Amino acid sequence: MRDEIAKSVLPTGLRIVTERMPHVRTAAMGIWVNAGSRYEPPALHGISHFLEHLFFKGTAKRTALEIAQAADEVGGQMNAFTDREQTVFYVKVLSAHFERAVEITSDMLLHSTFAGEAIERERQVITEEIKSYEDSPDELVQDLFAQTVWNGHPLGRPVIGTLSTVNRLTREDLVQHVSQFYRPGNVVVSVAGDIDHAHVVDVIGRYLGRWEGPVTPVAADPPRPQADVATRLKETEQIHLCLGTRGLAQGDEARYTLSLLDHLLGGGMSSRLFQEIREKRGLVYTIASYGSSYRDGGLFVIYAGMSPDAGPEVIRLTLDEVEKMKAELVDGAELSRAKESLKGSLMLSLESTGSRMSILARSEIYHGRQITLDELISKIDAVTADDLRRMANDLFRPRLLSMAAIGPFRSDGALAKSMGDAFESYVEAKA
Numbered sequence: 001m002r003d004e005i006a007k008s009v010l011p012t013g014l015r016i017v018t019e020r021m022p023h024v025r026t027a028a029m030g031i032w033v034n035a036g037s038r039y040e041p042p043a044l045h046g047i048s049h050f051l052e053h054l055f056f057k058g059t060a061k062r063t064a065l066e067i068a069q070a071a072d073e074v075g076g077q078m079n080a081f082t083d084r085e086q087t088v089f090y091v092k093v094l095s096a097h098f099e100r101a102v103e104i105t106s107d108m109l110l111h112s113t114f115a116g117e118a119i120e121r122e123r124q125v126i127t128e129e130i131k132s133y134e135d136s137p138d139e140l141v142q143d144l145f146a147q148t149v150w151n152g153h154p155l156g157r158p159v160i161g162t163l164s165t166v167n168r169l170t171r172e173d174l175v176q177h178v179s180q181f182y183r184p185g186n187v188v189v190s191v192a193g194d195i196d197h198a199h200v201v202d203v204i205g206r207y208l209g210r211w212e213g214p215v216t217p218v219a220a221d222p223p224r225p226q227a228d229v230a231t232r233l234k235e236t237e238q239i240h241l242c243l244g245t246r247g248l249a250q251g252d253e254a255r256y257t258l259s260l261l262d263h264l265l266g267g268g269m270s271s272r273l274f275q276e277i278r279e280k281r282g283l284v285y286t287i288a289s290y291g292s293s294y295r296d297g298g299l300f301v302i303y304a305g306m307s308p309d310a311g312p313e314v315i316r317l318t319l320d321e322v323e324k325m326k327a328e329l330v331d332g333a334e335l336s337r338a339k340e341s342l343k344g345s346l347m348l349s350l351e352s353t354g355s356r357m358s359i360l361a362r363s364e365i366y367h368g369r370q371i372t373l374d375e376l377i378s379k380i381d382a383v384t385a386d387d388l389r390r391m392a393n394d395l396f397r398p399r400l401l402s403m404a405a406i407g408p409f410r411s412d413g414a415l416a417k418s419m420g421d422a423f424e425s426y427v428e429a430k431a
Contacts, residue, residue: 004020005360008197008201010204010205010208012185012211012212014184014189014209015187015188016191016201017188019192019357022194026093026094027092027094027095027098027195027353028090028091028192028193028354029090029091029357031088031188031189032088032188032190033088034085034186034365035186036048036083036087037083037158038084038220040154044165044169044177045161045165046165048087048177050123050166051174052081052087052089053122054112054114055089056068056108057112057114058115058118059107059113067108070100071091071104074094074100076100077092078091078104078105084155084159086365089108089109091105092353095194098200102208106207109211110208114171114174114175116171123169130162130166137238138240140240140406141232141242141405145242145299145402148403149225149226149244150224155297156223180216183213183215183216184208185215186215188364190360191357191360192360223297227402229402229424230403231405233409234408235408238305239307239405239406239419241303242403242404243301243315243403243423245300245397245401246297246400247292247395249293249296250294250367254391255291257391258391259342260335260339260383261388261395263342264330264335265302265322266287266302267289267338270341271289272324272325273289274288277318283310283313284306284310287302287303287304287318288302295366300395311405322396323396323430325389325392326393329389330388332385335385339380346373346376347373398426398431399427403419403420405419
């Protein structure tokens with residue numbers, strides 16, 4: 001661990017990880033709670049995201065407006081997000097105002113009232129958010145793909161919840177969820193910026209040191225991927241397509257190989273998919289790949305948006321590029337470019353306090369230690385062309401591939417059939 005990075009654990013079990021960045025004048029803090037959507041019972045689907053909203057809606061001493069004004073008074077940027085495994089509250093301020101940021105955030109976490117009128121107001125806000133999400137097929141198809149691969153598993157459910165589940169949540173449900181998950185032993189506080197570790201520990205201890213309560217373990221079965229095809233009718237101008245397969249867990253050492261494979265296949269403007277399908281043929285505006293990783297599983301996804309009549313050809317061309325990754329060794333020049341590009345993007349992302357704060361927390365949560373930039377670079381440099389081909393052959397097994405698409409699939413089923421046929425013909429030919 002570098003000298004600038006330090007870790008402490010309070011007697012309550014709350015973990016604090018910091019990185020000093022003396023060349024900046026700001027500090028970014030994240031409070032990472034192990035309370036994501038995968039831990040929700042089906043009847044409470046969406047409760048983690050609902051609570052993320054409610055923590056901003058009033059405490060015993062501040063209204064929602066006063067919370068916002070308190071942050072604005074010190075020029076702070078405050079927000080939160082929920083994903084499948086975490087709920088995160090984050091704030092960025094001038095380092096001189098760090099204690100004030102901690103006081104505001106701790107007030108929200110420890111003293112929110114969850115007043116009935118605030119719950120009903122926010123229920124309506126989230127209802128509108130769900131409706132807005134339905135108007136974003138490029139995002140919706142990602143969840144459709146996760147549902148297809150992880151059918152029946154909590155990781156396959158959309159984080160935001162559904163209209164039916166959100167409308168059934170009661171104040172008692174919300175309070176009980178906080179009591180179960182919002183406990184210091186279930187929390188990592190990460191801070192990056194112009195701060196001193198001892199000062200951070202002192203401030204966090206004063207405002208969050210009396211946060212008590214045992215953590216109640218929650219069983220989290222690992223996802224069991226399955227191959228399938230799903231299409232959904234939506235009156236859109238484009239088809240939104242996801243092709244992919246199972247990915248890797250956060251702790252899998254092969255993740256560096258997968259990151260390079262992703263970069264080569266669909267990670268940027270020089271990637272194979274972008275060059276072949278957009279630049280050479282003009283069939284799409286957007287095509288890209290990405291990996292998403294969780295404690296015990298992951299996905300690898302290729303996303304593209306295209307005109308309906310181009311759907312079958314885009315599927316065939318995409319799978320052709322996948323097949324090339326399986327059959328041919330990447331040449332030295334292309335591999336070197338990909339490594340330098342990936343390392344460059346990593347280093348550029350680490351220039352902000354927010355990014356450093358996030359990496360601190362994720363390293364602690366998923367690896368129990370800090371993974372330094374030097375280690376990341378050495379792991380990327382160590383990946384070989386043989387590693388990439390083995391990874392491609394392991395991941396892209398035809399019988400493990402899935403497809404999800406959203407678009408104007410008419411009642412006659414011709415478009416859905418033509419896309420399904422293009423996908424299935426590849427699977428049958430390569431299986």
